Amino acid sequence: MAAPALKDEPIRLRVLKPPEVRRSEFSDCALRLFLAKGYERTTVNDVIAAAGLSKGAFYHHFRAKEDLLEAIAERFASDALARAAEAERGTVRNALERLNLFFAETRALKGERAAELAVFSMLFRPENAVLYLRVVNAVFAALAPKLAEIIEAGVAEGTFDVPDAEAAAEAFLWLGNGRLGLVVECLAEAEKGEIDSAALKLAQRLRAEESMIDRILGVAPGSVQILGSVDYVKTILKAWRQAVRSTPEPVSTKPPGINGRE
Numbered sequence: 001m002a003a004p005a006l007k008d009e010p011i012r013l014r015v016l017k018p019p020e021v022r023r024s025e026f027s028d029c030a031l032r033l034f035l036a037k038g039y040e041r042t043t044v045n046d047v048i049a050a051a052g053l054s055k056g057a058f059y060h061h062f063r064a065k066e067d068l069l070e071a072i073a074e075r076f077a078s079d080a081l082a083r084a085a086e087a088e089r090g091t092v093r094n095a096l097e098r099l100n101l102f103f104a105e106t107r108a109l110k111g112e113r114a115a116e117l118a119v120f121s122m123l124f125r126p127e128n129a130v131l132y133l134r135v136v137n138a139v140f141a142a143l144a145p146k147l148a149e150i151i152e153a154g155v156a157e158g159t160f161d162v163p164d165a166e167a168a169a170e171a172f173l174w175l176g177n178g179r180l181g182l183v184v185e186c187l188a189e190a191e192k193g194e195i196d197s198a199a200l201k202l203a204q205r206l207r208a209e210e211s212m213i214d215r216i217l218g219v220a221p222g223s224v225q226i227l228g229s230v231d232y233v234k235t236i237l238k239a240w241r242q243a244v245r246s247t248p249e250p251v252s253t254k255p256p257g258i259n260g261r262e
Contacts, residue, residue: 095154
């Protein structure tokens with residue numbers, strides 16, 4: 001009796017992609033899952049299944065779920081840098097204009113992706129202090145060189161009076177990080193519907209940061225524009241409130257401490 005003919009089966013070829021593309025695929029899947037299920041409820045296996053790739057592929061690029069959150073933060077920072085670079089293209093600007101353009105593009109990106117940024121709300125919990133610092137350091141590493149480059153250019157052209165551009169760039173970033181406790185407090189107020197008062201508190205803090213950066217750079221008061229407008233802050237708070245309400249995980253109203261301590 002003749003053996004049955006074998007049916008032609010499709011040959012699955014492994015598609016080779018650059019490492020950054022594979023990382024992005026995993027990060028994109030992770031972001032969608034974190035927003036839909038919550039960070040804590042999402043597992044590495046969930047991300048692997050959603051990406052349609054192997055465990056080996058995942059662990060080639062990431063060590064754990066925490067690395068995905070860090071990669072998402074790095075993506076936001078890189079996108080902000082890319083937008084600023086595109087806005088600068090073809091136009092001769094002095095360093096102060098470039099710096100304000102960078103802040104403006106960052107504001108615009110945050111406004112457009114405010115709902116996605118809610119994925120980082122879990123970092124406000126005291127028990128996630130170590131992960132919070134990891135994410136902050138990842139963002140700093142991405143943004144600091146660009147800020148330092150702009151400041152150095154400003155010193156060279158005589159716009160800024162700064163002895164150490166890298167230290168100044170780090171100071172700008174740490175000023176922003178220092179408002180964490182206030183941000184958490186304002187998010188809690190926004191959750192109660194107190195948008196106007198919360199936005200005013202944040203706006204006052206941002207104005208104070210602008211004044212401090214003016215002094216660091218040695219420019220006239222009112223030169224640096226971080227805030228944009230109070231309405232911008234209201235828009236961000238409203239988007240975060242909506243996103244947080246639709247996220248399964250509760251948001252702590254306490255800022256993270258070291259090793260879980262307040």
